[in-house]
Amino acid sequence: MNTNLNIFGLTKSFGSQLALDDVHMEIQPGRIAGLMGPNGAGKTTILKTIMQIVKPDAGNIILNGIPLNHNSRQEIAYLPDHNHLFKWMRVRDAIAYYRDMFVDFDSEKSKELCDFLKIDPQAHVRTLPSGMLERTLIMLTFSRKAKLYLLDEPIGGIDPLARQKILQTILSGMNEDNSVLLATHLVNEVETILDDVFFLDKGCLLASDSAENIREQRGKSIMEYYLEVFENV
Ligand SMILES: Nc1ncnc2c1ncn2[C@@H]1O[C@H](COP(=O)(O)OP(=O)(O)OP(=O)(O)O)[C@@H](O)[C@H]1O
DSSP states (O other), rough: OSSSEEEEEEEEETEEEEEEEEEEEEEEETTTEEEEEEETSSHHHHHHHHSSOOOEEEEEEEEETEETTTTTTEEEEEEEESSSSSSBBBBBHHHHHHHOOOOOOOHHHHHHHHHHHOTTTTTTEEEEEEHHHHHHHHHHTBBBOOEEEEETTTTTTOOOOHHHHHHHHHHHHHOOOOOEEEEESSSSGGGGGEEEEEEEEEEEEEEEHHHHHHHTSOOHHHHHHHHHHHHHH
């Protein structure tokens, strides 16, 4: 079977701090994978390495069968864990900025998502409450027809309604060719949408499995399996 993303032996240190230690991962098309672990586990470093923001010390990343190169970013929609939009922007300016930046940006989709997520394009980015800002960032991300979506804590610190809307947006953006890697430590909140999980701690991959296996073979919820794995660390 084709894979969207293959990661082999990814290793990264920041000075004496080992952030990633020989991490191997594989994500198939059409799947939503959760990258989970406590603060400092290395989740953001993996996403930044895939985005080529961080240069690994060792390892390879293959996207749709091709090693990462300077064109790869055009196939990846990245939602960082902080607001990267300029404060002076209105939402409509952010939409225009994304349309100019990314050839895969679909303006019709952005309109649909603004309606679905109840986003006002006239609103000023600097005045958006956190739930509305997160909705706006997810709207921009999923208005792109990317092959891979990298989401860093897309539901951190927001209300249940916004969270639900964001999870629905992620699900509705899926097709048989793309995949999602979602980094979070909010295991309970995302478990219903996940197809696969990767558990990371102190830069090491502790366990990985499909949600189906965890439920049917192990007889556990993802949260129960997470607690079992991390209790033994
Ligand atoms: N630019 C950097 N300089 C120095 N150390 C860094 C840098 N980026 C990450 N680290 C360190 O690498 C380790 C992994 O950090 P990372 O941000 O990837 O973890 P995380 O799982 O995303 O954590 P969180 O859930 O808190 O965002 C941590 O020990 C962190 O302090």
